[in-house]
Amino acid sequence: MEKEKLHRFFAGTTSIQEGMDIRAWMEASEENKRIFYKERKLFDALMVHDDQTTNNCISTKRIPKIIRQWLKIASVIILTLTINYLYQKYKSENEVIAMNTVSVPAGQRTNITLPDGTNVWLNARTTLQYPVTFSQKQRTVFLKGEAYFDVTKKKKTPFIVRTDKYDIEVLGTQFDVDAYPDQTAFETTLMKGSVKVTSQHFPEQTITLKPHHKAYVKDGQLAVTKVNDFTPYRWKEGLICFKDEPFQT
Structure with missing residues (x-):
């Protein structure tokens, strides 16, 4: 110099x-x-x-x-x-954020803990990407597939799950997200707390869920319905649930 x-x-x-x-x-x-x-x-x-x-x-x-x-x-x-x-x-x-990626093969499930203490169960054929260290402004993860989240509560740092079409924003709650990229169906089911679901392509499409309610896509629009049977969400316990499906021998 x-x-x-x-x-x-x-x-x-x-x-x-x-x-x-x-x-x-x-x-x-x-x-x-x-x-x-x-x-x-x-x-x-x-x-x-x-x-x-x-x-x-x-x-x-x-x-x-x-x-x-x-x-x-x-x-x-x-x-x-x-x-x-x-x-x-x-x-x-211009700082590059280091990311972790967890991919679960078909027929398996796994449970991980994120840097903030959030507990996540990943279903088969699911990929979750998250930063090695969350920022102080927000906690953003990227999901392809199905996962159950038990989010650590931090009022000033919202937790955001990004799928290929919709974003789910929470502060601290328990919910299930079903968003496989090779399927047109999308569902977010809330067990406890509160979440906001927003379309990435149409931001005006946004809804806030109450506990025991599910957001899903109907005719290209977000819709809400009440959930009475939570058995299908016990997949994280290793249970495979069938409803009105006959067994054939």
């Missing part, structure tokens, strides 16, 4: 882009940090020496110079804060 550019940065005369470049260069290695602070000390020493060579008597001509020095220091502080904000914003927007 050129010393002249560093000194212009300390003096507050660099552009915002130059300041961001200097900030990124400084953060790249410990050696760069050492050079940065070394040049900063040298720059400060030169500033002090320049002040000492002037007349010690305060005159009407010196007062504007003092003001200029304070304005220069203030501009350096403001520029540094601006660069730091833009650098952190750029870093967060």
